[in-house]
Amino acid sequence: MASTKTKSRPLVLCGPSGSGKSTFLSKLMTDFPNRFGFSVSHTTRKPRPGEKEGDHYHFTDRESIKKAIDAGDFIESAEFSGNIYGTSKKAVETVCEKGKICILDIDIQGVKQVRNTHLQPWYIFLMPPSLEVLENRLKSRNTETEKSLKLRLETAAKEIEYGTTPGNFDFIVINDNLEHAYSQLKGFIEGNVLKEENNINDVQIA
Ligand code: ADP
Ligand code: 5GP
Numbered sequence: 001m002a003s004t005k006t007k008s009r010p011l012v013l014c015g016p017s018g019s020g021k022s023t024f025l026s027k028l029m030t031d032f033p034n035r036f037g038f039s040v041s042h043t044t045r046k047p048r049p050g051e052k053e054g055d056h057y058h059f060t061d062r063e064s065i066k067k068a069i070d071a072g073d074f075i076e077s078a079e080f081s082g083n084i085y086g087t088s089k090k091a092v093e094t095v096c097e098k099g100k101i102c103i104l105d106i107d108i109q110g111v112k113q114v115r116n117t118h119l120q121p122w123y124i125f126l127m128p129p130s131l132e133v134l135e136n137r138l139k140s141r142n143t144e145t146e147k148s149l150k151l152r153l154e155t156a157a158k159e160i161e162y163g164t165t166p167g168n169f170d171f172i173v174i175n176d177n178l179e180h181a182y183s184q185l186k187g188f189i190e191g192n193v194l195k196e197e198n199n200i201n202d203v204q205i206a
Contacts (some may be wrong), residue, residue, distance in 0.1 A: 015126030016156035018138035037095030045083035076113035125163035
């Protein structure tokens with residue numbers, strides 16, 4: 001009897017800009033360093049202080065990413081707040097090759113495209129407690145211009161509408177108190193994502 005390892009189902013983490021995706025991702029990576037890997041997206045936006053090439057994003061320009069998208073190198077791509085973002089096939093493969101569960105931090109447009117692929121991920125939506133709190137958190141993060149802040153907040157209302165529509169996500173977390181919200185996410189992951197993954201890996205093939 002030999003055991004086999006089937007390809008893991010990825011995890012999609014979606015939510016308005018400022019809802020806490022990066023914060024939750026880094027907590028997940030700390031708590032489960034060997035189980036999850038981050039799909040490093042491409043973007044045409046400029047790096048924020050502290051963001052490293054190949055770590056948070058692959059920073060690129062419009063011409064290069066458009067060429068690569070046309071060449072079929074991307075699973076999905078979208079224009080968000082004046083920049084192009086996309087998940088390359090390689091970004092997901094790199095994580096899967098390490099035997100880790102791939103986490104994709106993507107917007108709603110990306111989610112809609114991923115639904116049409118073979119990936120069959122878990123879909124998690126992260127919600128701010130209110131648009132007012134979201135605005136305050138984005139302002140305190142100090143990463144946006146007045147224009148990009150406005151664009152992100154306008155988009156947030158539409159994203160929340162889609163995110164809370166029944167059937168669109170497997171789990172919704174309201175990021176009010178950080179530790180409370182994170183424990184809810186962790187509970188869902190341990191009780192569903194990792195549980196399914198462990199069962200898959202236990203399958204014995206004659
Ligand atoms: P996203 O990655 O979704 O854009 P971030 O993780 O960057 O969002 O979070 C936006 C800002 O809000 C960051 O400055 C982060 O430290 C802060 N933040 C995240 N969660 C909470 C929370 N529960 N309470 C207060 N501040 C938070
Ligand atoms: P930020 O500029 O704050 O890092 O990201 C802005 C938005 O782009 C967020 O909603 C984030 O989830 C989304 N995003 C990041 N990478 C990708 C990607 O590869 N594809 C898509 N569709 N959205 C992405």
